Each structure stands twice: as structure tokens, then as C-alpha cells.
Amino acid sequence: MIPGGQSNYYWLTSLLAARGLQARTARVVAFVNGGVGLLPMLLILSPAGPHGPVREAIAVAIAVYSLTVASVWLRHSWPSQRFSIITVTLWAIPMSAACLVMSDPMLGMLATISFIFATGYVAFLHHPIFLVPIWGAGAITLGYLAVRIGMHDPALAFSAAAVIALVNVYVFYTCRTAIDLSSTDIHYSEIEQLTGLLNTDGLYARAANLLAARNRQDDRHMVLAVVSIDSFPLLASMSGPRHANRARIDVSQALRETVRRNAIAAHISDSDFIVADTFTTPDASPLIDRIQGAMKSTPSRVTASIGVVCTPLAPLTVHPPEVVIDALLAAAAQAMERAREDGGNDVRYDVRDNLPIDE
Structure with missing residues (x-):
């Protein structure tokens, strides 16, 4: 706020x-x-x-x-x-x-x-x-x-x-x-200064609210995607900080225009962005396809390796929100790394019926 x-x-x-x-x-x-x-x-x-x-x-x-x-x-x-x-x-x-x-x-x-x-x-x-x-x-x-x-x-x-x-x-x-x-109900300390998206603290706070507030029907699924700009260190070293910042701003604007109003969009590191939302089905490909299309149309023309984890929402509600978010981030990051190792500019999905969570 x-x-x-x-x-x-x-x-x-x-x-x-x-x-x-x-x-x-x-x-x-x-x-x-x-x-x-x-x-x-x-x-x-x-x-x-x-x-x-x-x-x-x-x-x-x-x-x-x-x-x-x-x-x-x-x-x-x-x-x-x-x-x-x-x-x-x-x-x-x-x-x-x-x-x-x-x-x-x-x-x-x-x-x-x-x-x-x-x-x-x-x-x-x-x-x-x-x-x-x-x-x-x-x-x-x-x-x-x-x-x-x-x-x-x-x-x-x-x-x-x-x-x-x-x-x-x-x-x-x-x-x-x-x-x-x-003004919004987002505290200024939860905003990442460059892009205007949520920072890490804001991600955890909003994701916890998302887990607590959504209708927990059995057909609801939690979807979290890690969107990582490909070759970002190379871009920063060759083009300089101004162009690197421009690329991050372009990606943030693409995400802001693509996700639903109640979805979560965050920028948690130099090249990594997070999108989180709930779906009625485990198929998050329509959202990811829109994100890829929006990124291709940005002035920076950057590509991204994307890892997506999708799991039923109901089993998650019995665990502390911070533990759930950590598990979702870890699974999505692993999927993103597989996409990057295979050459980047690609998506890897991790659809799980039961996400293992260690408390």
C-alpha cells in the first residue's frame, strides 16, 4: 500500500x-x-x-x-x-x-x-x-x-x-x-525498483494470499512458471547495463500485459521472472504461449527458457505457504534449467499429481 x-x-x-x-x-x-x-x-x-x-x-x-x-x-x-x-x-x-x-x-x-x-x-x-x-x-x-x-x-x-x-x-x-x-494494496517495499513488478518479498506475500484466498476445489491447479532471459550475462557484457535494463523492462511489460489481473508477476533476480496463477486444468500452455509471443514482440527481441510446474491446489493448502512456494520455485527452476540445457528459447513442463514438500 x-x-x-x-x-x-x-x-x-x-x-x-x-x-x-x-x-x-x-x-x-x-x-x-x-x-x-x-x-x-x-x-x-x-x-x-x-x-x-x-x-x-x-x-x-x-x-x-x-x-x-x-x-x-x-x-x-x-x-x-x-x-x-x-x-x-x-x-x-x-x-x-x-x-x-x-x-x-x-x-x-x-x-x-x-x-x-x-x-x-x-x-x-x-x-x-x-x-x-x-x-x-x-x-x-x-x-x-x-x-x-x-x-x-x-x-x-x-x-x-x-x-x-x-x-x-x-x-x-x-x-x-x-x-x-x-495506489494499489501493494506496499512499496514489495516492488522491484526497475521493473515495477513484485520483488521476492512481494512474491511470497502475494503467493501466500493466492493460496489462501482461491476456491480450493479439487479441479483447481496451482501453476508457477520461472521465465529466465537467455544469455543475459552475455547481453549485459556486450551491450552494457542500459540495454540489459531495457531488456528486463521489456520482459516485465510483456508479462504485465499477458497475465490475468489477479495473477502474480515478479522479478526476483537479474534475469529471472516468476508468474503464478491458479487454473481449472493442469494445462498451462495457453498462458506460456502468450508469454512467448509477447516476448518476441518486444523491442529487445529477447528469448527465454521457461520452466513450469503445475500441481493440484487442494493438497498444498495443508502446508505453510512459504514452504509450498519454495517447493514450487525449486521444481519450476529445475524445469527451466532443462530447457536452458537443451538450447534455450523453449519450455519444459512439470505436471505433478502430488508435489513433494519437506517441512
């Missing part, structure tokens, strides 16, 4: 990656950082902008800082959560400075609208506590400029400051509401 007070960083960034939007989003963040940071230096050319050696030096420093942060966002890898938190909170300093160095306080008041970018960013990706230093700096800046403007036009000063404050509150509320409405 992603509660309103939790950080959404890895949940949202993994979803962006799974949908191929991470690079585009990183470019937008870089553009906003660089663009907003360059504006104070550009306004040196305006009579209302920063003038004098100190103010102009501050404008140049803001531009350098903003371009440095933007360059990090343009790297092929998504920045860490720590870097994101540090940069967005520190950004309050150059934002405030950019507003205060303007010769015309009304222009400085207008510039405080840039705090909205930080408000929306934190509201979407981080815990709301990180808005405290940002809104604190914004309030001080807004108050100082309102006093300067209010010396000549109190009504204008109050109205301008109120509008900017209300817009920030509205943006924060809207972003947090959108996150709450789109």
Missing part, C-alpha cells in the same frame, strides 16, 4: 521505467532545472532583473548549480532517492535567491511561482515532510517581497502572495490525491 504519508519514489519511478517513460521524465526534470536556473541570468538584460556585481554573480551561480543538477538527470541511470531528496530541498535556496535578487520586487514575487515545481515534485515522489524546508524558504521569500510591495500597494502585495500560496497548496493536494487514487 502507498499511504498518503509515504514516499512514492521507487513505486512511481519503477512504473515509469516499466512503461518506457523514465528517460522522457528525466529529460523533463532536467529541462525544468536548467530552464528555471538560467532565467535569473537572462533577466540581467532586463531593467527589472538583477543588477550590480553581487546580484549578477548570484544569478550566474544559480545557473551553474541548476545546469549541474540537470546534467545528472540526463545520465542513463535514474538518480537515487537520496540524491533526489537532497537536490529538491537544496533547490529552495537558489529559488529564493533568484526571487530576492530582482531589482523589481514585483518580478521577484512573480518568480516565486517556481516553488510550484518543487511542490509538485515532492508531492508525487517523496514524503510530505520534505516540503517543510521548501515551503519555509518560500514563505520567508514571499513575506519579504510582500512587505516591499506593500509599502506602495498593500492590496496588491496581499493578493499576489495569497494567490501563490494557494496555488502551491492546491498543487500539493491535487498531486497527493492523484497518488492515493492510483
Whole structure:
């Protein structure tokens, strides 16, 4: 679950990656950082902008800082959560400075609208506590400029400051509401950061729920498949980490689009994915055929060795869920290894009437 007070960083960034939007989003963040940071230096050319050696030096420093942060966002890898938190909170300093160095306080008041970018960013990706230093700096800046403007036009000063404050509150509320409405019952700690699928902890938790919640009729069968990308170490060494990550993202998206809504899809290691579901028959070939077809249509065009274990569900319910999942994973992994040893890009099925389980 992603509660309103939790950080959404890895949940949202993994979803962006799974949908191929991470690079585009990183470019937008870089553009906003660089663009907003360059504006104070550009306004040196305006009579209302920063003038004098100190103010102009501050404008140049803001531009350098903003371009440095933007360059990090343009790297092929998504920045860490720590870097994101540090940069967005520190950004309050150059934002405030950019507003205060303007010769015309009304222009400085207008510039405080840039705090909205930080408000929306934190509201979407981080815990709301990180808005405290940002809104604190914004309030001080807004108050100082309102006093300067209010010396000549109190009504204008109050109205301008109120509008900017209300817009920030509205943006924060809207972003947090959108996150709450789109969140799932999956805790962010159960999500694998790159692909947005379940990680190992999430697999065990969801599989246990699957075993406990499904109708345990005698004609129900538990199906678990291990999908392992063929020659993944070779792909990573020859094409580099970016292409290897792209392949994993492509496979995760293929699985997400192929399995049923209530099925389990997890990414538990560099090249291994898990699919688990219940069937009314022991024949899981329609699902596996769809998975193979979806993988062939991905941009990466990777193949996979797939091992599938299928066993009646009813006998499994008398054992602890973790023990059952371990047994299913072991059997499916053995089947996958047989497919890989036979050349890969193939499937091996292990249909058992009674899965041996050691407690």
C-alpha cells in the first residue's frame, strides 16, 4: 500500500521505467532545472532583473548549480532517492535567491511561482515532510517581497502572495490525491525498483494470499512458471547495463500485459521472472504461449527458457505457504534449467499429481 504519508519514489519511478517513460521524465526534470536556473541570468538584460556585481554573480551561480543538477538527470541511470531528496530541498535556496535578487520586487514575487515545481515534485515522489524546508524558504521569500510591495500597494502585495500560496497548496493536494487514487494494496517495499513488478518479498506475500484466498476445489491447479532471459550475462557484457535494463523492462511489460489481473508477476533476480496463477486444468500452455509471443514482440527481441510446474491446489493448502512456494520455485527452476540445457528459447513442463514438500 502507498499511504498518503509515504514516499512514492521507487513505486512511481519503477512504473515509469516499466512503461518506457523514465528517460522522457528525466529529460523533463532536467529541462525544468536548467530552464528555471538560467532565467535569473537572462533577466540581467532586463531593467527589472538583477543588477550590480553581487546580484549578477548570484544569478550566474544559480545557473551553474541548476545546469549541474540537470546534467545528472540526463545520465542513463535514474538518480537515487537520496540524491533526489537532497537536490529538491537544496533547490529552495537558489529559488529564493533568484526571487530576492530582482531589482523589481514585483518580478521577484512573480518568480516565486517556481516553488510550484518543487511542490509538485515532492508531492508525487517523496514524503510530505520534505516540503517543510521548501515551503519555509518560500514563505520567508514571499513575506519579504510582500512587505516591499506593500509599502506602495498593500492590496496588491496581499493578493499576489495569497494567490501563490494557494496555488502551491492546491498543487500539493491535487498531486497527493492523484497518488492515493492510483495506489494499489501493494506496499512499496514489495516492488522491484526497475521493473515495477513484485520483488521476492512481494512474491511470497502475494503467493501466500493466492493460496489462501482461491476456491480450493479439487479441479483447481496451482501453476508457477520461472521465465529466465537467455544469455543475459552475455547481453549485459556486450551491450552494457542500459540495454540489459531495457531488456528486463521489456520482459516485465510483456508479462504485465499477458497475465490475468489477479495473477502474480515478479522479478526476483537479474534475469529471472516468476508468474503464478491458479487454473481449472493442469494445462498451462495457453498462458506460456502468450508469454512467448509477447516476448518476441518486444523491442529487445529477447528469448527465454521457461520452466513450469503445475500441481493440484487442494493438497498444498495443508502446508505453510512459504514452504509450498519454495517447493514450487525449486521444481519450476529445475524445469527451466532443462530447457536452458537443451538450447534455450523453449519450455519444459512439470505436471505433478502430488508435489513433494519437506517441512
